[in-house]
Amino acid sequence: MSRRGERPMVPEAEFTSYYGQPIINPPVWEPLDIAGYLFLGGLAGMSSLVAVGSDATGRLALARVAKTGAVAAAGLSLVALVHDLGRPARFLNMLRVFKVTSPMSVGSWLLAAYVPAAGVSALSAWSGRLPRIGGxxxxxxxxxxxxxxxxxxxLITDTSVPAxxxxxxxxxxxxxxSAATAAGGLGLLAAPVAETVPARNLAVGGVAVELLAFxxxxxxxxxxxESFDTPKAKPFIRAAQGLALAGAVGAxxxxxxxxxxxxxxxxLLAASAATRWGIFHAGMASAEDPKYTVVPQRQRTVTPTA
Structure with a gap:
């Protein structure tokens, strides 16, 4: 008995949602606070790596720029986080426990330890005092x-926001x-040309990693x-890519x-910031549109029939 191909009697289901309402609650984050926090944290952390390398190779002016940028960016990122939380006590409450499985808990403790270290490093560099403690x-x-x-x-990929x-x-x-792009860009912007080789190399490498990974x-x-092509996200993504390439060529x-x-x-600094803003807005757009939550879930649950 030969087998005949079966014809589906029910058409393939199309995506629908309850009155177009989101499936998940979008984060109640403000772009200036959280996108700025994402950008400044990357700039701060990578600048500290530039600083330690510059000290080791005798590029004292570049080291001073990196240390200053690190503590300034870290301080501003902490301000942005606290502003988003509403009051400083909420940040302090997050330090009551340490939960290794929580990116927010780990990040809070990282910032709490990092900001004083970056501050002492910059203070020593500018005052010339206590060089051992500064080191x-x-x-x-x-x-x-x-x-x-x-x-x-x-922190952001551990959420349910699809993008x-x-x-x-x-x-x-x-x-x-993106962090390497920003830190390298800061060095190119503020350090003497004679000392910018590490910053230049870091920036060009950062651009390559960021664009390829993205x-x-x-x-x-x-x-x-598709959420990266939404009206709020797309201009930032395009600006980030264009500025990154222009900055790398100029470097x-x-x-x-x-x-x-x-x-x-x-x-390069502007490119790094635009990347974070673009990713932020893409995430918010994907959270507000229910299809980005439902359709991928359906695709993952569909199993091929024998």
């Missing part, structure tokens, strides 16, 4: 800074590349990647020009 603080800030620059990727959660594999690389993330995310061709280096540094 220890610089090393501590660099050690903690690697976590400060990256934990925010775990963030679906990018959990590549998002840490995007954030690391494109890989978009391809793997499928339809959820390579302007090795001896103070003006070109400074302009490249400014472009």
């Amino acid at each position: 220890l603080a610089t090393a501590a800030a660099a050690l903690l800074g690697s976590g400060v620059a990256t934990y925010t990727a775990a 963030w959660h679906e990018g959990h594999r590549e998002m840490p690389f995007v954030f690391v590349g 494109e890989r993330m978009r391809k793997r995310m499928g339809m959820v990647a 390579l061709v302007g090795r001896r020009s103070r003006l070109v280096s400074a302009l490249s540094g400014a472009a």
Whole structure:
């Protein structure tokens, strides 16, 4: 008996939702606070790594710039976080426990330890006093800074927001590349040209990592990647990519020009910030549209029939 192909009697289901209402509650985060917090944390943490490397190679002016940028960015990121929480007591309450499985708990403790270390490092660099203590603080800030620059990727991908959660594999690389782009850009902007080689190399490498990881993330995310093309997110993503490429080219061709280096540094800083704002707005858009929650879940639950 030959088998005949069966014809489906029920048409394939199309996506619908209850009056178009979101399936999940979008985060009640303000762009200036949280996107700024994501950007500043990356800039601070990676700048501390630049600082310890600059000290080790005798680039004292670059080290001073990196240390200053680290403590300023860390302080502002803490202010942004506290402002979003509503009052300082809420941040202090998060330090009552340490939960290794919670990115927010780990991040709160990282910031609480990092900001004083970065502050002592910068103070010693500018005053010239207590160099040994300053060196220890610089090393501590660099050690903690690697976590400060990256934990925010775990923080947002650990949520149920589709555009963030679906990018959990590549998002840490995007954030690391973006942080390196920002820290390198700061060095190009403010340090003497003679000392900017490490910052230049870091910035160009950061741009490459960020752009490649972001494109890989978009391809793997499928339809959820559409959220990066929404009206609020798309301008930031395009600006980030354009500024990053322009800044990288300027960093390579302007090795001896103070003006070109400074302009490249400014472009790279702006590119890193635009990346964080674009990712933030894409996440909010994906949380507000129920299809980005329901359709991927349906696709994961469908099993092929024999």
